[in-house]
């Protein structure tokens with residue numbers, strides 16, 4: 001069975017069990033989460049939230065771009081999320097590779113550049129966890145720079161923005 005066939009077999013199982021379409025028509029997410037693309041990071045499981053509660057935005061290295069900021073604006077301004085969590089994680093491949101000179105090819109260049117901008121105040125031998133935290137803080141700074149809408153909503157108390165790091169080994173999330 002190919003991977004694609006395996007996924008479609010899974011869809012058939014999920015349809016049969018009702019898991020494939022569990023959503024009510026009305027969208028009411030309570031929090032927007034920007035997470036890395038790392039498949040080991042599963043925010044619904046990490047925060048023990050059912051489908052429909054977390055508005056998910058994902059990009060390698062949980063960096064901020066205009067498109068990501070716009071997606072978060074949609075989640076907050078249109079869908080009513082009262083909280084944005086920028087969720088970094090330990091053992092982040094994108095953050096680690098941003099320090100390696102070879103990773104500047106193709107479209108990944110812009111991701112590495114953004115991570116480097118957030119972390120270049122740290123020493124070259126800084127622990128990866130320090131880089132991860134600095135990268136989360138940099139993404140939040142960039143979000144406030146890029147989005148006047150979210151900046152205004154935050155200063156009016158209509159949305160809170162939190163940075164956090166998920167420890168892949170223990171499962172614990174700590175505020176950054």
Ligand SMILES: [Zn+2]
Nearest residue numbers: 036038092093
């Ligand atoms: Zn990652």
